[in-house]
Amino acid sequence: MITVLLADDHTVVREGLRYILEAPGDxxxxxxxxxxxxxxxxxxxxxxxxxVIDISMPVMDGIEATRYICEQCPHTHIVMLSMYxxxxxxxxxxxxxxxxxxxxxxxxxxLVEAVRTxxxxxxxxxxxxxxxxxxL
Amino acid sequence: xxxxxxxxxxxxxxxxxxxxxxxxxxxxxxxxxxxTVPLMRENRxxxxxxxxxxxxxxxxxxxxxxxxTVAERxxxxxxxxxxxxxxxxxxxxxxxIARSIPGGGxxxxxxxxxxxxxxxxxTEAFGLARxxxxxxTVSEVFPPExxxxxxxxxxxxxxxxxxxxxxxxxxxVYWTQQAPLLDSIGQAIVITMDITERxxxxxxxxxxxxxxxxxxxxxxxxAWIKDIQGSYVYANAAAERAFNASGENLYGRTDQDxxxxxxxxxxxxxxxxxxxxxxxxxxxxxxQHEDGVLHYSLVSKFPIPGPDGNPAxxxxxxxDITERxxxxxxxxxxxxxxxxxxxLVPVAVYSCDSNGLIQEFNHSAVxxxxxxxxxxxPKEKFCGSFSIFYPDGGPMPHEECxxxxxxxxxxxxxxxxxxxxxxxxxxxxxxxxxPLPLKNExxxxxxxxxCLYDITERxxxxxxxxxLNLELESRVEKRTAxxxxxxxxLDESHKRLQSLSQRLVEVQEEERRAIARELHDxxxxxxxxxxxxxxxxxxxxxxxxxxxxxxxxxxxxxLVADLIALVRDVMSNLRPAVLDDYGLEAxxxxxxxxxxxRYGIGIAFEKYQSPIPRLTPSLEMTILRIAQEALLNVVRxxxxxxxxxxxxxxxxxxxxxxxxxxxxxxxxxxxxxxGSHGLTIMRERAEAVGGNLKVSSTPGKGTRIEARIPFxxxxxxxxxx
Numbered sequence: 001m002i003t004v005l006l007a008d009d010h011t012v013v014r015e016g017l018r019y020i021l022e023a024p025g026d027x028x029x030x031x032x033x034x035x036x037x038x039x040x041x042x043x044x045x046x047x048x049x050x051x052v053i054d055i056s057m058p059v060m061d062g063i064e065a066t067r068y069i070c071e072q073c074p075h076t077h078i079v080m081l082s083m084y085x086x087x088x089x090x091x092x093x094x095x096x097x098x099x100x101x102x103x104x105x106x107x108x109x110x111l112v113e114a115v116r117t118x119x120x121x122x123x124x125x126x127x128x129x130x131x132x133x134x135x136l
Numbered sequence: 137x138x139x140x141x142x143x144x145x146x147x148x149x150x151x152x153x154x155x156x157x158x159x160x161x162x163x164x165x166x167x168x169x170x171x172t173v174p175l176m177r178e179n180r181x182x183x184x185x186x187x188x189x190x191x192x193x194x195x196x197x198x199x200x201x202x203x204x205t206v207a208e209r210x211x212x213x214x215x216x217x218x219x220x221x222x223x224x225x226x227x228x229x230x231x232x233i234a235r236s237i238p239g240g241g242x243x244x245x246x247x248x249x250x251x252x253x254x255x256x257x258x259t260e261a262f263g264l265a266r267x268x269x270x271x272x273t274v275s276e277v278f279p280p281e282x283x284x285x286x287x288x289x290x291x292x293x294x295x296x297x298x299x300x301x302x303x304x305x306x307x308x309v310y311w312t313q314q315a316p317l318l319d320s321i322g323q324a325i326v327i328t329m330d331i332t333e334r335x336x337x338x339x340x341x342x343x344x345x346x347x348x349x350x351x352x353x354x355x356x357x358x359a360w361i362k363d364i365q366g367s368y369v370y371a372n373a374a375a376e377r378a379f380n381a382s383g384e385n386l387y388g389r390t391d392q393d394x395x396x397x398x399x400x401x402x403x404x405x406x407x408x409x410x411x412x413x414x415x416x417x418x419x420x421x422x423x424q425h426e427d428g429v430l431h432y433s434l435v436s437k438f439p440i441p442g443p444d445g446n447p448a449x450x451x452x453x454x455x456d457i458t459e460r461x462x463x464x465x466x467x468x469x470x471x472x473x474x475x476x477x478x479x480l481v482p483v484a485v486y487s488c489d490s491n492g493l494i495q496e497f498n499h500s501a502v503x504x505x506x507x508x509x510x511x512x513x514p515k516e517k518f519c520g521s522f523s524i525f526y527p528d529g530g531p532m533p534h535e536e537c538x539x540x541x542x543x544x545x546x547x548x549x550x551x552x553x554x555x556x557x558x559x560x561x562x563x564x565x566x567x568x569x570x571p572l573p574l575k576n577e578x579x580x581x582x583x584x585x586x587c588l589y590d591i592t593e594r595x596x597x598x599x600x601x602x603x604l605n606l607e608l609e610s611r612v613e614k615r616t617a618x619x620x621x622x623x624x625x626l627d628e629s630h631k632r633l634q635s636l637s638q639r640l641v642e643v644q645e646e647e648r649r650a651i652a653r654e655l656h657d658x659x660x661x662x663x664x665x666x667x668x669x670x671x672x673x674x675x676x677x678x679x680x681x682x683x684x685x686x687x688x689x690x691x692x693x694x695l696v697a698d699l700i701a702l703v704r705d706v707m708s709n710l711r712p713a714v715l716d717d718y719g720l721e722a723x724x725x726x727x728x729x730x731x732x733x734r735y736g737i738g739i740a741f742e743k744y745q746s747p748i749p750r751l752t753p754s755l756e757m758t759i760l761r762i763a764q765e766a767l768l769n770v771v772r773x774x775x776x777x778x779x780x781x782x783x784x785x786x787x788x789x790x791x792x793x794x795x796x797x798x799x800x801x802x803x804x805x806x807x808x809x810x811g812s813h814g815l816t817i818m819r820e821r822a823e824a825v826g827g828n829l830k831v832s833s834t835p836g837k838g839t840r841i842e843a844r845i846p847f848x849x850x851x852x853x854x855x856x857x
Contacts, residue, residue, distance in 0.1 A: 012665035019672055056656070083660055083704065086726045088718040104664040105700045108671025 002119045003046070006032040007039035007065065008054040008081065013104075017052065017081075017111060024112055036060030040068045047073040050115045053098075055082040055089060063096045070097030077118040081107060087132045090125075094133070100124035101133075142204055144171045147192035169193035171200055173207035177215070185210065230325070231255040239308070239330025247294055247322045249274040249287050258328050262305065289314055293324035302331070309335045357455040358433070361440070364411075364447060366390040366404065375454075380426050399423060407450050410437035414447075421454065432461045484567075484588035490581055492517035492535075492543055504567070504588055506559030518543075525556035525564070532556075539586045542571035557588070566595040637824035642754045645711070649753075652711035660703050667696040712760070720748050720756045720790075721783065724763055728781060735771050742782035748790060751847050758821050759783070759792055759845055762829070765814040765821075766794035766841045774798025774839060789827070789846040801833040818843065 004021060006029050008014040014032055021027045031042040036053070037060045043051055051069060055062040066078050079100030080093040093101055100114045103126045114124040125133055146169050148154040148162040162168070170188035174181050185207040227244070234242035234256035241256025254269035268277065274290070275283045289299060298315040311331040317323040352359045352372035361370040368386045376382040381394050391400040402421060410417045416438025424430050433454040442448025478485060478496070484504040486497035493512045497520055502508045509520035518540040524532045534540060538553050548571075558564045571586040674689045681689075707713070708730075715723035721743060728739045750756075763781060770776050776798030783792045815831060818841070822829040827845035 010661040010665055013661065013668055016665060016668035016672060020668070020675075023672075083656065083664065083700075084713060086714045086718075086722070088714050088722045088726070092718075105667050105697055107664075108668045108675075 002027045002050060002115060003030045003048040004028065004115060005030060005039060005043055005046075005048040005051040005053075005076070007034070007036065007052065007057065007062070009034045009057045010054075013054075017107065020108060020111060021052070021115060027112065027115055036062060036065030039065045040072075043069045043073055043076055047076055049076065050118050051076050051078045052081055052111065052115065053078055054104075055080055055084070055093065063092050066093065066096040066098050077121070079111070079114050079118055079124060081111075085128050085132065087136065090129055090132050091136055094136075101129045102126050103128060142171065142173045142200060142207075144195050144200055145169060146194050149192070166190035169195065171195050171203055173204050175207065175211045175214075227253050237327070237329055239332075240310075241328045243269070243326040243328075244317060245274070245290055245324045245326065249290055251277075252323060256328070258310065258330065261308070261330075290324050294322055308332045355453070357453055359451070359453045361449050361451045362390075362407070363449055366392075366407065366450075368394075369449065378423065378425060378431075378454075395423075406435070406437055407452075411439050411447055411450060414439065420457070429458070431456055431458045433457060484590070485585065486520060486588075487583055487585045488518060488539060488543065489583050490543060492540060494518075494520060495583070501588065504557060504565060504590055506561060506563070519557075521557045522560065523558040525558065527554045527556065527566075529556070538569040539571045539584060542573050542584050542586075543581060545573075545581060554591075565590050566592045634824070634826065637820070638754065638826075641758060641821065641824050645754055645757045648710040649716070652707045652713070655703050655707045655710070656713070660700070660707070663696055663700045663703060667693070667700060670696060711757075715756055715760060716753065719750050720759055723756070723760050724781065724783060727760065727764060728767075731767055737771065737776065738778045739767075740778070740780045742780060744782075744784035746785065748783060748785060751790070755790075755825055755845060755847055758825050758827075759790060759843070762818045762821055762841075762843045763792055763794060765818050769814045769841075770794070770796045770798060770839075774800075776838060786844070788848070789844050792843045792845070793840060795838060795840045797838045800835040800837055800839055801831070802835065 004027055006014060006017055006021070008017065011034070014034065018029050018032055022029055030046055030048050031039075033039050033042055035057045039051065039053055039062075040060070051066075053062040053065055053069075057065075062080060062082075066080065069076055069078060077100070078098045079102055080098040081102055081104055082089055082093070083104050085103060090101055100118050100123060102110050102114050102124070106126050110124075110126060117124040145151050145154055148168055148170065149158045154162060162170075165188065167188035168190050169192050170186060172187070173185045175183040175185065185203065187203055230242045230244060230253045234240065234253075237256060239257055239261065241258035242253060243251060243255075244253035246252055250271065250273045251269040254264075254266050259266060259269065264277070274286050277283070278286065292299065293314050293316045296316050298313070300311065300313040303310050303312065308330055309332045310328050312326060312328040314324060314326045317325045352370075353374075355372060355374065358375040358378050359370075359372045360368060360375045362368050367388050367390050369388075371379065371382075371386055376386060379386060379394055381389070386394070391403045394400070395403065399422075406417065406419050406421065409419075416436060418434065418436050421433050421435045422430055423433065434457045435452055435454040437450065437452045439447035440449040440451055479499045481498065482500055484498065484501035486501045487495045489495055493514065494509050494516060495511060497509065501520060505520040507520065507522070509516045518534045519537050524534065524537055526532050532555060537555060538548055541548060541552075553569050555567050555569055556564045557567050568589045568591050569586055570589070571584050573581045574583040574585065576582050670689065670693050674686075674693060677689065678686060712723050712726065714726050725741060728741050731737070732739045751759075763783075767779065767781075770779055774796045776796035778797045780795045781793070783790065785791075815829075819829040822843050822845060825845055827843060830842045830844075831839065832842075833839040
């Protein structure tokens with residue numbers, strides 16, 4: 001079972017993602033939070049295998065939360081969830097320590113695959129992002 | 137002896153000449169009969185030769201004659217003996233004398249010219265010894281020529297003549313006197329003395345007298361000496377000329393003998409005073425010279441004491457000061473003329489001594505002061521006016537007035553020379569003082585002269601002019617101020633307009649950002665959630681529902697995806713999140729990428745080495761908007777296939793250039809028309825933030841747009857999203 005921490009400030013999105021991730025049965029959502037600060041706290045508490053973190057959240061944004069979690073829980077692999085496909089955001093996310101970057105409009109189809117890939121210690125990017133990462 | 141008479145007595149008892157004394161005088165000697173011959177010298181009885189018998193005896197003629205012969209012979213022998221003895225004694229005396237004459241000698245020479253005595257140091261001085269002379273004749277000792285001269289002199293001595301003469305020998309001077317040696321047997325005595333020193337002293341005296349005479353003759357004045365009785369004993373040539381008397385006419389005569397009574401009285405009175413005073417006096421005496429001119433002389437009269445210390449002579453030295461006297465009189469004349477001038481000049485002039493006491497002042501000064509000060513009055517020092525003031529009207533103490541300060545050795549600045557003088561009637565006059573210190577040869581201030589210029593009229597004219605100027609100035613100032621105010625208002629309104637446009641841009645940007653945030657937070661998130669849910673539903677329902685439902689679901693998913701893309705586009709246009717988060721260069725980069733993929737035009741982005749710092753959001757947005765507008769212009773009008781965009785800092789400004797390789801601007805008129813081109817919009821955006829925009833274009837070779845946007849120092853930290 002892959003333990004996953006889920007962080008998104010939009011409740012509908014968060015619940016939708018929880019449904020998608022738990023549906024296959026090999027993924028368990030150990031915590032679902034609505035801002036970066038809570039994400040960091042919960043990650044410190046139970047060090048999940050993968051953390052799915054929205055890039056823009058109130059209180060503490062996803063990039064900063066990623067940096068903290070990577071520092072404190074090196075075993076937790078992070079996939080960044082974002083509406084933006086600019087190289088800057090991708091670069092910042094990778095620099096903060098994220099191993100995956102998934103665009104939100106593709107999350108329904110790609111996130112499970114992404115979590116599984118990260119759990120194996122590999123990287124995962126949405127196809128548009130993979131193009132950007134190649135040029136970084 | 138010659139006159140002596142032989143006495144013969146045959147019986148003294150009976151002889152009447154002797155009888156009375158016979159018993160008492162003759163008996164004791166047994167002299168009954170005697171004969172005696174008196175021995176006489178120079179008619180004086182000296183002794184007698186006596187022969188007696190104790191009984192009466194008749195002395196024979198032969199006996200008497202024999203006695204007389206014996207007496208004669210004896211006396212002659214005695215005399216000879218006596219003379220020889222005296223001669224020896226006198227020779228001894230001569231020798232003693234000779235030795236006692238310093239450098240001198242005594243010689244006694246007899247009639248045969250034989251030296252009897254030759255004694256004294258002079259003999260040795262002549263290289264002779266006493267023994268070489270004594271007993272020898274002159275001709276035996278000396279060569280014929282000098283001995284002949286000496287014998288001639290001695291012959292004169294023997295004839296009773298006395299002579300004296302000087303001789304020189306070996307640089308010494310000898311004085312010699314030769315005389316017959318009286319009371320002797322015809323000898324001459326020669327006495328010689330060394331008188332060299334005396335001669336030298338005499339020469340010195342002579343020279344000194346010569347010097348005195350020379351001095352006196354060349355003295356540029358009269359010099360004379362009178363004895364205590366007033367008789368002239370010396371007068372120099374100038375005095376002789378002045379007195380019109382010389383030599384014997386002057387010496388031994390008195391002033392009364394020479395001068396008119398009143399002049400003589402004047403001279404004698406002064407002589408008297410010089411003698412009484414003891415130290416001498418200086419007086420001015422007058423004397424009419426032979427040229428008829430009355431001469432003034434400065435005369436110094438002083439007594440010369442004699443050996444006893446009392447005045448023995450009275451001396452006078454006079455200098456003719458007639459010319460000086462005349463010069464003084466001429467000076468007095470010129471002073472008088474100066475005095476007249478001094479009084480006539482139309483400037484007030486006065487002088488003070490070193491203590492500030494007023495010495496002189498002219499008529500103009502009296503007019504200026506309105507009063508006449510008292511000279512040398514300690515209560516009226518430095519200035520003749522009772523009241524003086526500073527130009528501002530403040531009272532000025534007299535000891536602070538320019539005259540007082542100049543006497544105090546100060547140097548005054550021009551503005552310190554102006555004073556106000558108040559007359560007794562209360563009228564005040566503006567005055568410029570020109571005090572001038574007078575110094576002695578040691579540089580000490582001994583007095584000062586002050587010229588006072590009355591500048592009241594000038595002052596009044598100046599004041600009128602000043603008032604006119606002031607009025608003019610105030611008008612000019614007023615007008616200038618009005619102009620400045622108008623300019624300032626214009627400037628302010630311009631600034632207000634600029635800040636208003638800037639504010640407009642900022643407000644617009646803020647609004648856009650707010651909308652963009654709303655779109656992201658609400659619409660974007662909701663669409664994402666909707667998309668997510670539709671995906672889930674689609675995944676769950678795909679195998680359960682029919683094809684039509686699946687087709688509707690698929691359409692819905694596509695619609696949501698389109699909506700998300702649309703919202704992202706609008707958001708990006710309204711306010712690119714990357715601009716807020718990563719700054720101008722990142723935003724430009726993102727923008728150019730999407731532009732390139734959308735329009736298929738080659739775009740090169742030139743960044744410079746130093747990254748562009750974060751600017752205020754409105755500046756960043758302005759630059760980004762200008763770039764977007766320029767790119768759109770290229771797409772719309774340029775027909776270009778290559779665009780180069782560059783952005784970099786130039787000092788305190790950002791320069792953005794967009795260069796294309798299109799057809800260039802064909803018509804500037806239509807290019808600048810509002811609405812047709814983005815040029816106006818770009819320019820307005822640039823100017824709204826204080827920048828400018830330059831557009832250059834060569835037809836057929838493209839267009840270059842350059843925007844210059846200044847920023848002030850370090851951009852303020854503004855919260856970026």
